[in-house]
Amino acid sequence: MLELGQIDRAEDTPPYxxxxxxxxxxxxxxxxxxxxQLPSEAKLIAHFGVARMTVRQAIQELRSEGLVVSEHGRGVFVRSMPPIRxxxxxxxxLPAGADMPDFNRWGDAAPLILHSETLRTRMYILDGDIREVESVGDPAVVNSIVRNLAGVALAQADVLGGLAMRLRTDLLAADQVADVLDAFEAARRTSAEACRAWQAAAKALRQSFPANSDPSTVHTQDAPSQRVDD
Structure with a gap:
């Protein structure tokens, strides 16, 4: 039997x-x-003694987190969430297919998790392998790689922070926590590889352009200054 308990009206936290x-x-x-299936709106209203809108706001919050889905004419159901793997x-x-990470659930972290799971030791930039960056001969290609990697690395703190904020064990079953932690570690490794690839690209740029060339055409100012350790 479902034991829901009651809300505390003395709390500052809104009832929903x-x-x-x-x-x-x-x-x-x-x-x-x-x-x-979750209890109906009517049952939740009666149980908690709140307005219909309060119950709907609560359900919407769960829906936005990817925990429940609404089926028209049937009700609200706990979402089936297979493991990340x-x-x-x-x-x-492997190309990114239609079955992408849930942006509602993972927010800004979803793109980096997707990269981590599909690419592992590769960066999906110009279909290039990061191990080949040093051998790039076309400065235009190198410039493009640098700009892309700069964007990846500069967003790293926000992206990983977004994922960390969602590592709340009270939202996940134990097996799902392990999967999320694995994804977090994969994201960290991918970010480290991004910075290493940028360093290799910068080295290639220095070799491709004379010391007295105009640095404004190289766009190295877009590169991140932060360092990521393994």
Whole structure:
């Protein structure tokens, strides 16, 4: 039997957030399992003693997190969430398919997780292998790589921070926590490779242009100054 408890009206937290938290914990503890239907709006209204809009706000919060889905005419159900390894391609070089990470659930971290899972030791930039950056002979190609890598590296802190904010164990079952931590580590490795590739590209640029050439045509100012350690 589902045990939901009650909200605390003395708390500063809005009632809809408290209801969302209670339902979230029920999902994390397997009181509500994937595919299970949540109590109806009417039942939640009666149980918590709140307005219909409050219940709808709580459900919308869970929906935005990717925890539940609404089926027209049927109700709201706990979303079936296969492990990350089953959702995303694993082998290096595989193209990004339609089954991409859920942006609602992972936010800004989703693109970097996708890169980590599909590319591993490759950076999906101009279809180039990062190990070949030093041998690039065309300065235009090198410039493009530098600009792309600069964007990846500069966004690194925000992206990883976005993922870290979502590593809340009270939202995930134990096996899902392990998958998310694996993805986080893969994201860190990918960022480190991005910086190493940028360093190699910068070296290639220095070799490609004379010392007295106009640096404004090289665009090295777009490169990140931060260093990422393995």
């Amino acid at each position: 957030r408290q209801i969302a938290y209670i339902l979230r914990r029920a999902i994390a503890s397997d009181q509500l399992r994937p595919g299970d 089953e959702r995303w391609p694993q082998e290096p070089g």
